[in-house]
Amino acid sequence: MELVDTRDLKSLDRNIVPVQVRPRVPCLGMHILNFSKLKYKNLIEQFKDKGYKFVDFSRTPNQKKEILLRHDIDFDIGKALEIALLENQLNVASTYFFLIRSDSYNFSTPENIKKIKEIYNLGHKVSIHFDSTLYSSAKAGFTLEKNLFKLLTNLNTEIVSFHRPNNFYLDNNDDFFGVPHTYQDRFFKDIKYISDSGGGFFYDHPTKCDAFKNFDSMQFLTHPIWWTTKGDTNIEKIQSFLKESSKNYSVHFAKNCKPWKEFVNKS
Numbered sequence: 298m299e300l301v302d303t304r305d306l307k308s309l310d311r312n313i314v315p316v317q318v319r320p321r322v323p324c325l326g327m328h329i330l331n332f333s334k335l336k337y338k339n340l341i342e343q344f345k346d347k348g349y350k351f352v353d354f355s356r357t358p359n360q361k362k363e364i365l366l367r368h369d370i371d372f373d374i375g376k377a378l379e380i381a382l383l384e385n386q387l388n389v390a391s392t393y394f395f396l397i398r399s400d401s402y403n404f405s406t407p408e409n410i411k412k413i414k415e416i417y418n419l420g421h422k423v424s425i426h427f428d429s430t431l432y433s434s435a436k437a438g439f440t441l442e443k444n445l446f447k448l449l450t451n452l453n454t455e456i457v458s459f460h461r462p463n464n465f466y467l468d469n470n471d472d473f474f475g476v477p478h479t480y481q482d483r484f485f486k487d488i489k490y491i492s493d494s495g496g497g498f499f500y501d502h503p504t505k506c507d508a509f510k511n512f513d514s515m516q517f518l519t520h521p522i523w524w525t526t527k528g529d530t531n532i533e534k535i536q537s538f539l540k541e542s543s544k545n546y547s548v549h550f551a552k553n554c555k556p557w558k559e560f561v562n563k564s
């Protein structure tokens with residue numbers, strides 16, 4: 298059965314009494330991470346050494362020794378490719394979720410489509426990271442994004458993850474207009490869930506938690522930006538990412554605006 302048939306999800310949201318499914322983030326703001334590609338590699342190797350099998354969202358995971366590795370790409374597709382290449386070297390596969398319509402990046406440029414296809418060709422799954430706040434009708438918005446995704450990548454949407462989901466989405470165990478989602482009980486509540494959202498392990502640590510000690514299956518969500526960007530804290534990483542983005546934007550301006558190109562070349 299579908300989550301909602303014809304009614305608009307947003308109008309339903311107002312009638313939902315918020316239910317807290319996870320503890321609140323204990324400490325937002327500046328957070329020392331020590332996150333790097335090397336640290337990420339070490340984490341993956343710990344799972345491999347313990348005998349965990351890397352599986353995708355196409356079936357219900359077993360209760361023991363399986364890991365669903367998921368990446369939500371909120372800011373940059375190049376960062377996703379860096380992690381995809383690293384995982385390929387480590388001989389593991391994961392699932393990458395991309396925002397189709399975002400101010401962070403343009404999903405549809407030839408360069409970005411090429412990167413997404415490269416990630417797919419490395420053996421990973423790719424799909425939609427859906428931001429429901431863009432639409433007055435979730436159903437119409439999701440249909441539009443599924444069509445765009447198919448048109449640009451020639452792939453079907455087999456699983457969806459939600460961008461900054463509210464409790465309405467976190468607490469729904471039904472398919473999302475016919476498509477399974479990463480917060481369904483079998484992926485989110487029936488097994489351990491670990492996330493680096495906000496740039497830290499604020500709830501639990503992937504390899505220091507009891508679940509890991511007990512070989513319990515888990516879904517592990519990461520955002521590649523935290524692992525591939527310079528800086529000791531989440532704030533420093535964002536600062537260096539913005540600095541780099543500004544340089545790239547300047548190159549883009551130079552390609553499209555002669556006076557800026559001349560100005561940059563002289564300075």
Ligand SMILES: [Zn+2]
Pocket residue numbers: 369370371426459460461
């Ligand atoms: Zn997101």
